Amino acid sequence: MFGDYSLSDLGSIFVMQGFAGLILFSVFVLMALGLAIIFGQMGVINMAHGEFMILGAYVTYLTATFFQNHLPGLFDAYFFVAMVLAFLAAGALGMAVEWLLIRHLYRRPLDTLLATWGLSLILQQAYRSSFGAREVGVDLPGWMIGSLQATETIEIQINGLFIMALTVLITIAVGLMMFRSRWGQQVRAVVQNRVMAGAVGIDTGRVDRLTFGIGCGIAGIAGSAFTMIGSTGPTSGQLYIVNTFLIVVFGGAQSLLGTIASAFTISQTQSTLEFFTSGSMASVITLLGVVGILMLRPQGLFTLKIRR
Amino acid sequence: MMQNDNPFLTRLDWLSLALLAALLLVAFPLGLDTFRLNLVGKYLTYAFVALGLVICWGYGGILSLGQGLFFGLGGYCMAMFLKLEASTVENTKIQSTPGIPDFMDWNQITALPWFWQPFHSLALTLLLVVAVPVAFALLVGAAMFKRRVSGVYFAIITQAIAAIMTILIVGQQGYTGGINGITDLRTLAGWDIRTDGAKLLLYFVNAALLIGCILVAQSVRRSKLGRILVAMRDKEDRVRFSGYAVASFKIFAFCLAAGFSAIGGAMFTLQVGFMSPSFVGITPSIEMVIYAAVGGRTSLFGAVYGTLLVNGAKTAFSESFPELWLFGLGALFIAVVLAFPDGLAGLVRNRLLPWAGRMLARGGKPAPVRPGMVTK
Incomplete structure (x- = not known):
């Protein structure tokens, strides 16, 4: 899959895709921050x-x-x-x-x-x-x-x-x-x-x-x-709601830092994959990865001990 | 509730069952023309999903927002069998590769992929229609319930899985038919499903299957299993500490719900004649939850009436005021949650029956108090 590109091309591709991923990351963080407060702190879906x-x-x-x-x-x-x-x-x-x-x-x-x-x-x-x-x-x-x-x-x-x-x-x-x-x-x-x-x-x-x-x-x-x-x-909002919830859950619902870390991981994975496969397969693979990890580690990346 | 004189069906259950059977098997076929009857048949396929949700959510306390996934899997399995039957070499000789479904040919696929191969056989298809979704539910349920993922987290993850499946189906159009789904279905083992006679017969098969599923659900509800489900919903830790493997009961409820949904999906394909990703995603999945909620989340019969009522209202509104329907549906979600958490069944149990009891009691002896009727 790398055969057609020279080394410097590949470098540029990674930088550009990385940058596209950073924009996606920013949007994800902005969306997830509000939800991290509402869902993470208050427990309201x-x-x-x-x-x-x-x-x-x-x-x-x-x-x-x-x-x-x-x-x-x-x-x-x-x-x-x-x-x-x-x-x-x-x-x-x-x-x-x-x-x-x-x-x-x-x-x-x-x-x-x-x-x-x-x-x-x-x-x-x-x-x-x-x-x-x-x-x-x-x-x-x-x-x-x-x-x-x-x-x-x-x-x-x-x-x-x-x-x-x-x-x-x-x-x-x-x-x-x-x-x-x-x-x-x-x-x-x-x-x-x-x-x-x-x-x-x-x-x-x-x-x-x-x-x-x-x-x-x-x-x-x-x-x-x-x-x-x-x-x-x-209906634009509905397109993002699943991603946003997954980000908050994946990061560990109570942790703001976790939210940011998971938004970063998900956006970078998705934008890098997008270059090599179609956009839809990139989101399928990313989301499947997230769901798979959540099945193994349901509490998310970062956890906070709280008294219930 | 534990007395031995508690039969499989109480007198009230018999009455409800007879009423439902009369409505579905006699009143609708006599009172509606073929088009409307087919429409009711379509609604009734959603009732299978609502029925599964009553067991899984109402009794087990597990809210799955991905039931459309199982409905879709069942429907796609059925649709693929019909599609393969419609795509004989003779019918598809204008394609570059005759003998495969048209959408595969359009996407430059030259051979039927291995995972669609079993759907050449009717017997295998009928088995897989239920087996594939149940196996999938088993996998998801085992992974999540063994790690004690429940409640809100389970809802979010099932929703995500439904979303992933939609993206996958739409994205892989060479294998799945993409956004249009699998269309142009004609015959089931040589029998044309598009005639009026076939539609009438399929309606009766569908209604009979639904009543069969209600009886299965009723037997679960009446058994010790059903009581453990309710106990688990109300105090999960106490059940766990009493020595029950909570996860296994949850997996069972989830798989049963998936199986019901799959039967509904297959019947949908047969009656409506196509299957598409618009029945798999988040929006249809959550809408199906509201059918169960409107009927009363703990009422098996309520699930059927709730489905019919919401869909009837949807059709009526969409025909005359399409703008208003979403407002109505949104308000329905809020009203059911805030004002009528027990749905239609709650109204019947708490208002209509006591009232009827009083009316009857006026003539004779006072109506008996029945504490076991309210399940909450």
Whole structure:
């Protein structure tokens, strides 16, 4: 399979595929971070996570259209506004959903799964009714178009670099929030021992709502970043939900570091395989590998001991 | 529930069985034209999956989100037999390789791959329709339950397996027919399955098989096995510490559910005349869970009524307001979980029967209290 390529070609191929894998990795991390908080920390299966992501993408689309029509001078900066709006919109919807739906079902995780699947169907149809069934794309600001020519055979896209930088920033922010802020301390306390956390005066209901909201908000940001490299349709979210859940489970549900490590492993495997076989076989092999490893090691790569 | 005077079927079960049989075997065939009857037959094939989920999820507490996989495997096994029969050398002489299915020829495959070879024989096909999915369920179940993977994790992994299977079927179109599936099926051992008469007969075979599966499920439910399943669902550790091999019981329930689904899939292929990956993936698999949930997750008969009701509503809505159907289905998921966790069967048990009991009691003696009726 290597016969037709010279050594330097092969080097370039690995670098380019590695870079494509890094972009995939960034998107996976952004999607999985929100889920790692909601599923890993709270134990809630949110099947509508993909739809929260798409909400962020549509908010970005609306913001881009608004800037194009009313503030063309500031178009270069619209993305930052869109990201904040996407976070707020998805977060607000998330908190509303937690209050209306999820909080009644904390003791029945499998039922949460069915209810949030219902929610995802409703959201999909709502997107289809308001934005149409066709996929929509946004115009990138001028500075994000183009690529850096690293060597003769290697080029790197700027929007990909931007997404990677964004992912690093958001990951650091989430890490700081979880491990340095008072909210993070409370979340971890509630995860470790809900009853005791309540007994020492933590409002566990409020922590739950906020946690769910922030997880959904991060999904919104992921959707917003997603518009930079692809178009958005009403059912785009569903394509990613299985991958995202597998990443979180594979990494060890309670560990943020595990989530990142598993997103890296899965994305690199997939993008390298994609070059040698078809795209569909690459995902089949990758996913089968993940499922196989999970059967041997159900607790995932990284585990955290907690009291149940 | 442990008394010896507890028969295989209680009076209420007999009544439900008679009602269902009357509905499926008499009322539908008399009241519906061939097209509608065929449609009901299609819905009833989903009821096999719902029935499996009642045993596996309602009784065993194992939620599988990959039942479409077993439905699809059964369906594909059946479809391949029909396809091979339709692709005789005579019928396919315009192909570059006559005698193999058309989709293989389109994808430059020149010989039937080894794994489709057994499907030349009807007897072997009928065996494999059930054996392949059950063997697959055994493999997955043994790998996961022995390592005590359960609950949410099991749901996610079964879902992933269903997704992988869909990608595989769509991607390998030379071997599987790809996104279009296996189509253009004509005869079963020389008997044309597309005529009205054949459709009527297949409907009755399907309904009879469904009732047979209900009786099998009922015998599991009534046996000690069924009680262990319920005990395991409610307090798994206590059952394990009492010395039962919890994993083996779970594997059994999962395999039984897979077997039922496979029969449903094969009957689907026969009645509808094709099989495609759109019945294998995540969306159909989760939709089939809602059939069981609407009927009442612990009710065998409820599974059938739930399937008919949801699919009937789907067809009615899709004909008149296609936009609204997804809203309706989504709301149904949420409503069943939040407001009616026991589904239709819960409504019948807790509202209709006591009411009927009171109505009857007005004339004569007071209605007896039946504590054993609510299974929760």
